[in-house]
Each structure stands twice: as structure tokens, then as C-alpha cells.
Amino acid sequence: MNESIPYLDLRAQIKPLRKEIDAAIARTLDNCSFCLGPDVVQFEKDFAKFCGAQHCVAFNSGTSALHIALMLLGVGAGDEVITTPFTFVATSWAISYVGAKPVYVDVDDATMNLDPKLIERAITPKTKAIMPVHLYGHPFDLDPILAICKKHNLPLVEDTAQAHAAKYKGKIVGTFGAVSGFSFYPGKNLGAAGEGGALVTNNAEFAKRARSLREHGSTVRYYHDEVGFNYRMEGIQGAVLGVKLPHLQKWTDERRRVAHRYHELLKDTPLQLPREAAYAESAYHLYVVRHPQRDKLKEHLEANGVGCALHYPLPLHLQKCYASLGHKPGDFPLAEKAARECLSLPIYPELTDAQIQRVVEVVKRFFSHR
Numbered sequence: 373m374n375e376s377i378p379y380l381d382l383r384a385q386i387k388p389l390r391k392e393i394d395a396a397i398a399r400t401l402d403n404c405s406f407c408l409g410p411d412v413v414q415f416e417k418d419f420a421k422f423c424g425a426q427h428c429v430a431f432n433s434g435t436s437a438l439h440i441a442l443m444l445l446g447v448g449a450g451d452e453v454i455t456t457p458f459t460f461v462a463t464s465w466a467i468s469y470v471g472a473k474p475v476y477v478d479v480d481d482a483t484m485n486l487d488p489k490l491i492e493r494a495i496t497p498k499t500k501a502i503m504p505v506h507l508y509g510h511p512f513d514l515d516p517i518l519a520i521c522k523k524h525n526l527p528l529v530e531d532t533a534q535a536h537a538a539k540y541k542g543k544i545v546g547t548f549g550a551v552s553g554f555s556f557y558p559g560k561n562l563g564a565a566g567e568g569g570a571l572v573t574n575n576a577e578f579a580k581r582a583r584s585l586r587e588h589g590s591t592v593r594y595y596h597d598e599v600g601f602n603y604r605m606e607g608i609q610g611a612v613l614g615v616k617l618p619h620l621q622k623w624t625d626e627r628r629r630v631a632h633r634y635h636e637l638l639k640d641t642p643l644q645l646p647r648e649a650a651y652a653e654s655a656y657h658l659y660v661v662r663h664p665q666r667d668k669l670k671e672h673l674e675a676n677g678v679g680c681a682l683h684y685p686l687p688l689h690l691q692k693c694y695a696s697l698g699h700k701p702g703d704f705p706l707a708e709k710a711a712r713e714c715l716s717l718p719i720y721p722e723l724t725d726a727q728i729q730r731v732v733e734v735v736k737r738f739f740s741h742r
């Protein structure tokens with residue numbers, strides 16, 4: 373019987389770090405630094421340095437960080453934010469939370485990221501920001517989007533939730549825009565032992581206000597300058613992230629090894645493979661292949677013990693929660709096609725060559741019957 377291969381194997385990452393993680397958690401319990409605290413402060417400094425940014429503000433989730441990012445930029449009720457319909461829903465939540473409207477623009481077929489060529493025609497006097505996503509860890513094309521931002525005097529928010537350590541023209545993403553939001557959800561490339569997120573910026577005023585907003589709108593205890601939130605990162609998450617951060621670059625290199633091996637072994641199959649654009653060094657949060665018979669291929673992989681997943685099966689403009697926007701099928705054809713065809717294969721730093729070969733063998737068997 374062949375070994376089954378899980379879609380994601382977090383145990384494999386935790387196992388070699390278990391002693392250090394246990395010690396970090398024990399330290400938090402000993403210090404009773406449960407909400408923020410010294411390990412969170414240290415992690416903020418280290419993560420800012422890793423990104424080449426001046427400030428990092430830690431949050432209880434990536435969603436909270438993106439919400440506050442839009443508040444810092446003054447986006448509010450009645451405003452519009454240009455974004456992608458093909459992402460995890462939280463990108464649009466941030467826009468909805470501040471009372472603004474997500475204005476979707478279709479994606480580029482090769483990268484499945486927001487297509488820069490379509491942005492300008494969506495700009496109106498109500499547009500207050502542009503918020504694309506470095507989807508699956510592959511950077512979106514920053515230069516043309518930054519040029520549009522400059523021309524129309526609009527800030528850029530990078531949704532970097534899936535792209536820790538990805539590079540655009542040699543520079544780590546997350547510092548190109550006015551603010552960016554990271555997620556440390558456990559399955560992310562840098563994952564906490566629970567929920568977590570961070571906002572990264574080079575703007576000192578933004579960082580200061582973000583620290584206040586995440587803590588009930590307060591810098592002096594029990595004095596509240598504005599209506600704020602309880603969006604603090606837990607001390608335990610800061611401690612665990614501090615143990616994991618030194619491994620992030622190595623893990624990213626390993627993800628890239630897995631992706632390159634898949635490319636090599638799958639290149640002669642009928643699958644559309646993810647390809648890096650010339651400007652990009654993807655962090656390969658996900659390895660997403662495409663095929664019109666995606667559902668049948670998924671069934672075949674699962675029946676043969678290979679885990680896989682869909683990111684994402686329904687674009688945001690067709691989700692029930694956004695029915696009030698009035699979109700219909702066909703509005704963003706490339707996002708809809710990507711949603712019908714996408715299939716995420718197992719990818720994580722610990723995936724062995726034998727496991728990769730097994731995934732490939734099962735994929736190839738699917739096509740040999742057709």
C-alpha cells in the first residue's frame with residue numbers, strides 16, 4: 373500500500389522545533405505576558421527587519437491588520453477600493469469593515485493576480501485605494517500598479533497574507549505599498565500556534581496609530597482617543613513566531629525546491645502549471661495547477677491518497693455575501709475560469725522527493741486513462 377500524502381503536514385514542521393516552541397510557550401506562561409508582551413515586541417522588530425521595513429505592528433489576525441490598514445489610509449463609508457475577485461474573502465472583508473465598496477477587476481490568466489491593464493478603467497472619483505493580493509505567494513506586477521497609484525494619487529495596500537519572503541525584482545514584497553498586511557494563520561508560510569497577523573509600513577504615524585487602534589484606541593490605559601478594537605496579538609503567538617522566523621528563508625527555499633521539481637516532472641502533462649513571471653520570486657505558499665477536468669482529477673487524487681484543495685472554488689463577486697454588489701456570472705471571466713480549473717497540490721518545505729514523485733505518478737495515471 374502506498375503512503376498517503378497529506379495536502380498540508382504541519383506536524384512535520386513543528387516536530388524538529390518542538391523543544392524550542394515548548395520553552396517559548398513556558399516562558400510566556402511564567403511571565404504571564406498573555407496579550408502582547410516582550411516576545412511580541414521582539415517579533416515585531418525581527419519581522420520588520422526581515423521585510424526591510426521600518427515598522428511592524430502585530431495583530432490577532434491578518435484580517436484585522438488589513439482592516440486597520442484601510443483605516444490608516446482614511447478609507448471609509450461610501451468609498452471604493454479596487455481589488456481582486458480571486459482571493460480569500462478576507463481581502464474584501466477589510467474593505468467592507470470600513471464601510472467601503474470592493475470594486476473588482478479581473479485577473480491575469482497566467483498569474484491569477486489582479487491585471488494591471490484593467491485597473492484604470494475602474495477608477496472613479498470615489499476610489500480611495502488599490503488593494504491587490506500576492507496570490508499563492510506570487511508577487512503581483514508592482515511597477516505598473518505603482519505607476520497607476522502615482523498618476524491617480526492613490527495609496528497601495530499589499531495583501532501579503534500568502535507571500536512572506538516573496539520577491540519582486542529582487543526585493544521582498546510588503547514594503548512597496550503604503551501599508552501591507554500579513555497573516556500568520558497556522559497554514560501560512562510563517563504560521564503561529566493559532567491566529568496571528570501583522571501590518572508592515574515605513575510610515576511612523578501609521579505604526580503609532582495602528583498600535584493604538586489594536587488596543588481599544590488607547591495609548592494610556594483607560595484613556596481612549598478614538599473608537600478602537602481588541603486586535604492584540606497573544607503573547608504565546610509572538611513567542612512561537614519568534615522561534616519560527618529564523619527558519620523562514622530556509623523554508624521558502626525548500627518550497628521553491630518542491631515547486632521546481634513539480635515543474636520538471638509535470639511539464640509534459642496536460643496541466644497548466646504555475647509559472648513565475650520574469651519579475652517574480654514566488655514564495656510558493658500554494659502550488660496551483662489548472663485543468664478543465666479539475667473535479668475529476670481531484671477525486672482521482674483523493675481516491676489514491678493524495679491530499680489536494682481548492683483555492684478558490686467561487687470568486688468573491690459571485691459569493692452570496694456580496695450579492696448586493698449586483699454582479700453576475702461572466703463579469704470577471706478569467707477569475708471564474710481560474711475558480712473552475714484550479715487545484716492545489718501538496719506543498720510544504722518538508723515534502724520529500726519520493727513524496728513529490730508519488731504525487732506526480734498519481735497525476736500522470738489520471739491522464740493515461742484519457
Ligand SMILES: Cc1ncc(COP(=O)(O)O)c(C=O)c1O
Pocket residue numbers: 433434435436459460462463505531533534554555556557568569
Ligand atoms: C489573501 C489573504 N488575505 C487575508 C487573509 C486573512 O488572514 P487571517 O486568516 O490571518 O485573518 C488570508 C488568510 O487567511 C489570505 O489568504
